[in-house]
Amino acid sequence: MFGRLARKRSDPHALHAQVRPGATYSPWNQDQEFRAVYERLRAHTLVDIWRCHELWQLVAQSAKLSGGALLEVGVWRGGTGALIAQRAARCGISDPVYLCDTFTGVVKAGDKDTAYKGGEHADTSFAAVGALLADIGAHNAHLLQGIFPEQTAARIEAETFRFGHIDVDVYRSARDSFEWLWPRLLAGGIVVFDDYGFIGCDGVTRYVEELRALPGCAVLHNLNGHAVVIKWQDAAAPGA
Numbered sequence: 001m002f003g004r005l006a007r008k009r010s011d012p013h014a015l016h017a018q019v020r021p022g023a024t025y026s027p028w029n030q031d032q033e034f035r036a037v038y039e040r041l042r043a044h045t046l047v048d049i050w051r052c053h054e055l056w057q058l059v060a061q062s063a064k065l066s067g068g069a070l071l072e073v074g075v076w077r078g079g080t081g082a083l084i085a086q087r088a089a090r091c092g093i094s095d096p097v098y099l100c101d102t103f104t105g106v107v108k109a110g111d112k113d114t115a116y117k118g119g120e121h122a123d124t125s126f127a128a129v130g131a132l133l134a135d136i137g138a139h140n141a142h143l144l145q146g147i148f149p150e151q152t153a154a155r156i157e158a159e160t161f162r163f164g165h166i167d168v169d170v171y172r173s174a175r176d177s178f179e180w181l182w183p184r185l186l187a188g189g190i191v192v193f194d195d196y197g198f199i200g201c202d203g204v205t206r207y208v209e210e211l212r213a214l215p216g217c218a219v220l221h222n223l224n225g226h227a228v229v230i231k232w233q234d235a236a237a238p239g240a
């Protein structure tokens, strides 16, 4: 994976090259509340401090909406899910946080995915994530085990949402998760895609690029590996 990146760095027209923004503002260094929570979960996440801090900030932004649950698809060992749940509670959000994973690894890999084959990230368990959530005091978090949306979404069918974090590594899981969430997302709601722009997660990058044509939203390319979708009005669901 990184060998390919090294080769491509020498090509000024390559689709992938190391991104080095020149700005230096680093609020995650001095945000003491964030750092205290982050230190407790950093060993349970694959997501770096920059993306964790962005989740922390965006969950707080979503508190401006008058209601709506929060959803994460792709939990692995629970790090970002615990972060989202902690931030929501600390911002006074009383709505539930749903954390969805097979807990047996990645599913739905296909020909749009360049590295994932299925079964990756199976080194976790429902019980281990439950223990982390209890330890960190994330009593607002609810774990849903199974393939999302097919096996678990029926349990939260009637909810509306203010925030979603889709961290599933592959095209079809990203698409299916977003298509389920979008009609239930309130105007002003935010969806963060992890994996956007990483070598090996090309299926997710491709899906987000397709979403740029979706009416009623803005799609932001954040240079840290997140794509952020902000819904500004209700509109037809993608794929409808």
Ligand SMILES: C[S@@+](CC[C@H](N)C(=O)[O-])C[C@H]1O[C@@H](n2cnc3c(N)ncnc32)[C@H](O)[C@@H]1O
Residues within 6 Å of the ligand: 044, 045, 046, 047, 073, 074, 075, 076, 077, 078, 079, 080, 081, 100, 101, 102, 103, 104, 105, 106, 107, 108, 120, 121, 122, 146, 147, 148, 149, 167, 168, 169, 173
């Ligand atoms: C990279 S990991 C998530 C990382 C996690 N957010 C963290 O804090 O490190 C991706 C996870 O997505 C899960 N996953 C992928 N597709 C899924 C689907 N359709 N339904 C449920 N879980 C899925 C995998 O089981 C895996 O645990």
